Amino acid sequence: MHFELPETELRRVESSPTRGFAAGCRAVRLRAVTNFDPQLIAELSALRDADLLRELRRVDSLAGTRAAIGGRELLNFSSNDYLGLAQHPALKEAAVKAVEKFGSGSGASRLVCGSLAVHHELEEALAAFKGTEAALTFSTGYAAAQGAIVALLGKGDVLIVDKLIHACIVDAAKLCGAKLRVFRHNDMSDLEAKLKWAGKQSAVSGLRPARTLVVTESVFSMDGDLAPLRNIVELKERHGAWLMVDEAHGTGLFGKRRRGLVEEFGLTGRVEIQMATLGKAVGAAGGAICGSRKLVDLLVNRARSFVFSTAPVPAAAAAARAGLAIIQSQEGETRRQRLWLLVEELKRVLISAGFPPSAVRAPIVPVPVGAEARAVQFSVALREAGVFVPAIRYPTVARGAARLRFTVSAEHTAEDIATLGDALGAIANRQS
Numbered sequence: 001m002h003f004e005l006p007e008t009e010l011r012r013v014e015s016s017p018t019r020g021f022a023a024g025c026r027a028v029r030l031r032a033v034t035n036f037d038p039q040l041i042a043e044l045s046a047l048r049d050a051d052l053l054r055e056l057r058r059v060d061s062l063a064g065t066r067a068a069i070g071g072r073e074l075l076n077f078s079s080n081d082y083l084g085l086a087q088h089p090a091l092k093e094a095a096v097k098a099v100e101k102f103g104s105g106s107g108a109s110r111l112v113c114g115s116l117a118v119h120h121e122l123e124e125a126l127a128a129f130k131g132t133e134a135a136l137t138f139s140t141g142y143a144a145a146q147g148a149i150v151a152l153l154g155k156g157d158v159l160i161v162d163k164l165i166h167a168c169i170v171d172a173a174k175l176c177g178a179k180l181r182v183f184r185h186n187d188m189s190d191l192e193a194k195l196k197w198a199g200k201q202s203a204v205s206g207l208r209p210a211r212t213l214v215v216t217e218s219v220f221s222m223d224g225d226l227a228p229l230r231n232i233v234e235l236k237e238r239h240g241a242w243l244m245v246d247e248a249h250g251t252g253l254f255g256k257r258r259r260g261l262v263e264e265f266g267l268t269g270r271v272e273i274q275m276a277t278l279g280k281a282v283g284a285a286g287g288a289i290c291g292s293r294k295l296v297d298l299l300v301n302r303a304r305s306f307v308f309s310t311a312p313v314p315a316a317a318a319a320a321r322a323g324l325a326i327i328q329s330q331e332g333e334t335r336r337q338r339l340w341l342l343v344e345e346l347k348r349v350l351i352s353a354g355f356p357p358s359a360v361r362a363p364i365v366p367v368p369v370g371a372e373a374r375a376v377q378f379s380v381a382l383r384e385a386g387v388f389v390p391a392i393r394y395p396t397v398a399r400g401a402a403r404l405r406f407t408v409s410a411e412h413t414a415e416d417i418a419t420l421g422d423a424l425g426a427i428a429n430r431q432s
Contacts, residue, residue: 051372052393062087065411067388074388075416077406082363083252083335084411085283085326091319095284098318106311111300114311122321126288129324130259130276131268134296137288137320138305139312141248141277142168144287146175147303148244148273149213153178157211158198160191164223166246167395169215178213185220188231195239212241218261219249222397222405224360229265237270244273249362252281252327253336281327284320286312335410339363342408342417349421350406354428357406365406366392375402378427385423 047053061068064087067076085091098118108114119137126135138144149172153159157178161169163185173180181197183190191214201210214236216227229245236243247260255263262271273295278286289299299306326332343363350357350367357365369375375391382389382404393402406420 051376065409065413065416069388072386074383074386075419076388077408077412077420078388078390079409080249080280080407081283081409081411082281082339082407083283083327083332084409085281085323085335087411088283088323088326090326091283091322094318094322095315098314102314104315105313108311109307109309110311111307116311116314116317118314118317118321119311122317122324123288125321125324126276126290129257129328130274130290131263132274132290133293135288135290136296136299136303136306137278137286137312137317138303139286139309141246141275141279141287142171143305143309144275144277144289145169145246146172147305148275148289148299149173149215150176150304151299151302152176152242153211153213156201157213158201160194160198160212160214160241162186162216162220162227164220165215165217166221166248169246178211186225186228188228188235191232192235192239195235195241198241199239212239213244214241215244215246217246217248218254219247219362219364221249221364222392222403223358223366224362224364225358226261226361229261229267229271233267233270242272243270244275245271246275248275248277248280249364251276252332253339253363258327258332258336278316278320278323282320282323283326284323285316286320339408339410342410342412342414345414345417346406346408346420349417350424353421353424355404355424363408365408367404367406369402369404370400372400372402375404378404381427381430382423385426387420387423 044053057069059067059069064079064081064084065076067074102116102118106114106116110119123135123137126137127133138147145166145168149159149169153176155177158181159173159176159178160181160183161173163182179201181194183194195212198212214232216232218227218229220227233243245262247262250260252258254261257263259268260274260276262268262274272291274290276288276290278284278288289296301307343365346365347357350365355367357367360366369378372391372393375393379389379391389404389406391402392405397403
């Protein structure tokens with residue numbers, strides 16, 4: 001808040017014995033007003049010069065396989081709605097019914113009076129789906145990660161993360177106060193070295209042993225590659241550590257029951273903390289932590305992003321529950337199989353157009369470009385051709401590792417993939 005004395009009052013104060021103090025206050029106020037915008041302008045200019053400036057794009061339709069942007073309908077290959085459930089009639093109907101019954105908002109935090117029946121029903125469905133004792137939902141996946149890590153770790157504990165882990169985990173590491181160690185991406189020798197180091201740490205405040213938590217994504221969001229979860233589980237068990245797996249891009253896509261990569265690798269019951277988001281394959285919004293009943297009970301009491309946040313809106317919770325039901329049905333399996341076929345077709349088209357993708361087993365198909373400016377140029381050229389694929393740049397990825405990140409939905413068609421291939425081929429011809 002900026003409080004300013006009326007000019008007449010300011011003159012009166014300046015003529016008083018304490019006028020020096022008042023003059024100083026005025027000078028500080030003027031300096032702050034004078035320097036604020038110019039400093040921000042300088043920072044924005046530096047981002048622009050480095051081809052790192054981002055701007056919000058208004059989307060005038062749900063960003064499914066088509067997105068209305070800037071008065072044009074563009075073919076969209078940037079959404080994480082992998083199974084195409086965000087526009088599914090069952091999710092829309094569930095959301096509408098929840099609004100009619102509970103209203104548009106939850107009214108309070110879960111620990112006050114915002115813990116609505118729809119939240120409990122979703123958590124019961126999540127626990128059953130993931131094969132865990134319990135689950136707890138958060139407003140976002142970001143909040144889920146921060147809440148869990150800050151609740152479990154403190155000063156003297158050790159947090160070991162993959163180098164390519166999501167930013168929410170990095171921010172949680174800063175907040176919790178634990179010693180942070182980073183192992184090279186999917187490098188098990190480096191992870192073991194970090195675990196051996198962690199095992200030598202002393203007790204925390206003499207009250208309990210130091211805790212070691214390893215965190216990895218199951219499907220890495222920018223590269224589309226998979227974590228070697230079996231090896232990670234064996235290492236964490238050998239060294240007495242805990243494991244948290246972020247299944248944001250694995251839930252709904254992997255495993256016999258579509259639970260995620262933990263299920264596909266046969267590791268259910270050997271991963272202490274499973275994290276999921278509800279805004280990708282599930283088709284709704286929010287985040288969740290799944291695990292033991294004791295874990296969830298502790299998070300209810302100590303996860304600050306849960307305790308001090310208004311509960312997620314009822315419509316999102318109801319839609320997520322409907323999305324989970326579809327994922328577990330035959331329709332969910334049909335959608336998944338269609339998605340994998342489209343992913344393979346996309347890879348083939350990219351190679352034919354001269355844009356060979358990284359080796360992946362996910363609906364995230366990155367094409368490394370390198371320089372930030374080059375990635376932006378390709379993105380603009382695609383947009384002019386009617387295709388929306390944003391450039392992924394630092395700090396989302398490392399400097400000089402910019403890329404085009406194509407994502408596929410089960411709602412795409414073979415014709416959509418062919419249209420993208422034509423646009424890429426035309427761009428490649430202009431570049432040659």
